[in-house]
Amino acid sequence: xxxxxxxxxxxxxxxxxxxxxxxxxxxxxxxxxxxxxxxxxxxxxxxxxxxxxxxxxxxxxxxxxxxxxxxxxxxxxxxxxxxxxxxxxxxxxxxxxxxxxxxxxxxxxxxxxxxxxxxxxxxxxxxxxxxxxxxxxxxxxxxxxxxxxxx
Numbered sequence: 001x002x003x004x005x006x007x008x009x010x011x012x013x014x015x016x017x018x019x020x021x022x023x024x025x026x027x028x029x030x031x032x033x034x035x036x037x038x039x040x041x042x043x044x045x046x047x048x049x050x051x052x053x054x055x056x057x058x059x060x061x062x063x064x065x066x067x068x069x070x071x072x073x074x075x076x077x078x079x080x081x082x083x084x085x086x087x088x089x090x091x092x093x094x095x096x097x098x099x100x101x102x103x104x105x106x107x108x109x110x111x112x113x114x115x116x117x118x119x120x121x122x123x124x125x126x127x128x129x130x131x132x133x134x135x136x137x138x139x140x141x142x143x144x145x146x147x148x149x150x151x
Contacts, residue, residue, distance in 0.1 A: 005042060005046035005049070006041055006042060008049060008053065011049060012057070015054055015056075015057035015059060018059060019060040020060055020061045020062075020063075021050070021062045021063065022065070023047065023063065025042060025043070025046055027039050027042050027097075028097065029069060029097045032095060032096045032100070033095070036096030036097075039097050040096060040099075042100070043100035043104050044103035044107070047103075047104035047107050047108070048104075051107055055111070064104060064108040066102075067097070067101045069093055069097050069101055070091050070093050070101050071089050071090070071092065071098075072091075072092035072094045073094060
């Protein structure tokens with residue numbers, strides 16, 4: 001199914017009969033620089049709508065995927081001589097994309113707190129709770145590496 005996470009009609013049709021949601025929707029950092037409002041609508045508002053409609057559809061499991069952009073730059077990490085970030089790194093987004101993804105994380109935490117891990121209806125809700133996440137490093141190209149948040 002092709003659709004927009006901001007469209008309630010599409011969400012409800014996509015969730016019909018679905019047991020598990022793996023939420024990756026975003027427009028990306030570069031696009032957010034051109035249109036920060038659209039980035040917010042997709043990564044924050046769209047995420048909230050998806051949580052609400054997934055709950056209504058009695059989805060069993062929900063995995064929300066975020067971005068390392070929620071942490072902002074690794075200035076403190078570089079200054080301290082450490083490489084990469086860990087779960088204790090502060091959330092200080094410096095882009096609209098990072099801020100919108102952080103809002104999505106906040107919705108994930110709130111839905112997990114209020115409705116999970118076993119919501120009043122049925123199923124499990126998995127959230128991007130930074131305290132339970134780990135990190136892996138992968139090679140982007142010959143010039144450097146990046147971090148991936150692993151739940």
